Amino acid sequence: MNRLSQEMLKKAPSIHRESLRKNLQHRLEVARAKGDDKLVNQLEAEAHYLGLN
Numbered sequence: 830m831n832r833l834s835q836e837m838l839k840k841a842p843s844i845h846r847e848s849l850r851k852n853l854q855h856r857l858e859v860a861r862a863k864g865d866d867k868l869v870n871q872l873e874a875e876a877h878y879l880g881l882n
Contacts, residue, residue, distance in 0.1 A: 850881045 853876055860868040876882040 846881075849879065853879075853881060 853872060857869060857872045857876075860872060873882070
């Protein structure tokens with residue numbers, strides 16, 4: 830495997846985690862803007878479960 834592929838494999842977990850965090854943050858913002866408290870609570874629980882908060 831070439832050096833670039835090895836670097837990408839090392840970075841993939843942190844890139845994936847950051848993508849999950851950004852996506853969840855966006856979903857929380859939309860739920861809050863809509864006033865959907867139930868969904869906000871579910872998303873906050875998801876963030877806690879994933880250790881993203």
